[in-house]
Amino acid sequence: MQKLTLPLDEQAVRALHRGDDVLISGRMITGRDAAHKHLCTHEDPEARRYLEGGIIYHCGPVVKKDADGSWTMTAAGPTTSTREEPYQHKVIADYKVRGVIGKGGMGPKTLKACKEHGCAYLHAIGGLAATLARHVKKVEGVLHYEEFGPPEAMWILQVEDFPAVVTMDSHGESLHEVVERESGARLRALLGMA
Amino acid sequence: MVAAVALPKLEEKLKEDLVELIRTSSTRLPPDVVKALQAAEKSEDVPQARSTLLKMVKNQEEAYAGRTPTCQDTGTLIFEVEYGDPWREKALTALVRDAVREATRRGYLRPNTVDSVTGKNITDNVHDGSPYLHFHQRDDDGVRVRLMQKGGGCENVGAQYSLPDERIGAGRDLEGVRRCILDAVWQAQGKGCAPGAVGVCVGGDRGSGYAESKRQLWRTLEDKNANPEVAALEERIMKEANTLGIGPMGWGGKTTLIGCKIGTVARLPASFFVSVSYMCWAYRRARLDFAPDGSSHISQ
Numbered sequence: 001m002q003k004l005t006l007p008l009d010e011q012a013v014r015a016l017h018r019g020d021d022v023l024i025s026g027r028m029i030t031g032r033d034a035a036h037k038h039l040c041t042h043e044d045p046e047a048r049r050y051l052e053g054g055i056i057y058h059c060g061p062v063v064k065k066d067a068d069g070s071w072t073m074t075a076a077g078p079t080t081s082t083r084e085e086p087y088q089h090k091v092i093a094d095y096k097v098r099g100v101i102g103k104g105g106m107g108p109k110t111l112k113a114c115k116e117h118g119c120a121y122l123h124a125i126g127g128l129a130a131t132l133a134r135h136v137k138k139v140e141g142v143l144h145y146e147e148f149g150p151p152e153a154m155w156i157l158q159v160e161d162f163p164a165v166v167t168m169d170s171h172g173e174s175l176h177e178v179v180e181r182e183s184g185a186r187l188r189a190l191l192g193m194a
Numbered sequence: 195m196v197a198a199v200a201l202p203k204l205e206e207k208l209k210e211d212l213v214e215l216i217r218t219s220s221t222r223l224p225p226d227v228v229k230a231l232q233a234a235e236k237s238e239d240v241p242q243a244r245s246t247l248l249k250m251v252k253n254q255e256e257a258y259a260g261r262t263p264t265c266q267d268t269g270t271l272i273f274e275v276e277y278g279d280p281w282r283e284k285a286l287t288a289l290v291r292d293a294v295r296e297a298t299r300r301g302y303l304r305p306n307t308v309d310s311v312t313g314k315n316i317t318d319n320v321h322d323g324s325p326y327l328h329f330h331q332r333d334d335d336g337v338r339v340r341l342m343q344k345g346g347g348c349e350n351v352g353a354q355y356s357l358p359d360e361r362i363g364a365g366r367d368l369e370g371v372r373r374c375i376l377d378a379v380w381q382a383q384g385k386g387c388a389p390g391a392v393g394v395c396v397g398g399d400r401g402s403g404y405a406e407s408k409r410q411l412w413r414t415l416e417d418k419n420a421n422p423e424v425a426a427l428e429e430r431i432m433k434e435a436n437t438l439g440i441g442p443m444g445w446g447g448k449t450t451l452i453g454c455k456i457g458t459v460a461r462l463p464a465s466f467f468v469s470v471s472y473m474c475w476a477y478r479r480a481r482l483d484f485a486p487d488g489s490s491h492i493s494q
């Protein structure tokens with residue numbers, strides 16, 4: 001188990017390898033489809049403050065506004081990452097992002113960008129909404145709330161010991177490829193098609 | 195004879211009970227599912243797979259204690275309603291829709307329903323075809339409502355095969371069915387939030403096949419198929435799928451499936467469909483039994 005404290009430098013990311021368990025602490029920002037499209041077509045200096053050396057989290061949270069105007073996250077699990085595959089490599093390159101959190105893994109373009117720019121894909125446990133919300137200590141703010149709407153907005157989160165697994169590292173290795181290949185060989189053996 | 199309770203009173207009570215049914219289903223996993231996750235944890239020897247399964251069990255405890263959803267994707271809401279006199283489908287539909295609105299307001303459900311043309315989120319989850327209800331008449335006077343919440347991630351990895359399928363060497367027999375199911379589990383990898391359960395239908399048309407495959411997911415994980423040949427296939431799939439090494443979340447491990455339930459419906463001579471619905475580990479279902487006097491009981 002490795003502890004990561006944000007922001008990350010290149011060396012810290014290069015030290016990560018597929019299959020590693022990590023616990024993440026510090027400030028990260030959420031982003032889904034609208035955010036990725038926006039970042040690819042606009043320079044966003046405010047988002048840049050959180051993205052450089054930071055982590056972008058594919059998450060459509062359930063957020064509650066408290067009486068004093070602050071926000072609380074009641075469910076904060078990851079959402080499927082492949083939807084961002086067309087944009088992710090550019091966001092990694094342009095904004096010097098060091099980590100992407102989501103679920104389901106991503107494709108070859110992202111894997112290549114991770115290798116070239118020193119970034120890692122960190123897989124959170126899908127469905128772990130209640131537990132992950134507990135690791136979000138504070139919602140510090142939100143960008144593009146009006147424009148993107150609550151689930152798509154970019155939430156700035158203070159997290160502590162947020163659990164994830166490195167499934168795509170900065171050395172071109174993907175756990176998803178390994179599991180798919182090995183399970184595929186076992187499947188073909190079971191079907192007598194080896 | 196029990197004095198009849200006035201219908202409006204009963205309706206009010208039923209609506210409250212329906213909200214409670216949604217809360218239970220959304221925030222607590224059924225005991226058979228928890229048991230399966232716990233047993234799986236004991237059987238794993240990869241530490242990462244073990245700790246992942248433990249986190250899943252712990253998450254559902256935290257969700258229930260905090261009255262928050264187990265998973266933030268609160269899923270397609272599938273209601274099976276069995277009813278007798280004096281209930282009518284129209285009134286029951288209205289009650290269920292009201293209960294969904296209220297459960298969303300209370301945060302048991304996320305605003306999780308999108309208009310398919312405009313892409314707008316329907317913030318109270320009530321829209322064309324949402325929630326969806328199936329009605330069944332019963333002979334006595336009670337109402338029984340079952341709710342299943344089917345997440346989007348796992349729904350996306352469902353698959354339908356039209357046999358024969360040369361790609362996987364599947365012919366029109368149970369051996370062909372076996373090949374389809376194993377292929378579907380492999381295709382899904384961890385993307386449906388493994389470990390999951392598969393509901394399968396052999397036969398039917400494309401529509402009724404998928405409908406029956408979902409109906410199979412009402413069976414508890416312990417339930418044995420009444421047909422010995424199909425029961426043997428279910429067991430075999432469980433064994434074989436769990437040698438694939440996909441594991442929790444697709445990170446590797448012995449636990450890929452926690453359930454395999456196969457149903458059959460008649461087919462035409464011209465077609466042979468195998469429909470597979472995948473249910474993630476956040477396998478949410480619950481049941482409300484509502485007696486004619488308004489007393490009720492929720493179970494899972």
Ligand code: SF4
Nearest residue numbers: 127265345347387474
């Ligand atoms: S597949 Fe299931 S556990 Fe995973 S995110 Fe969807 S509803 Fe939640």
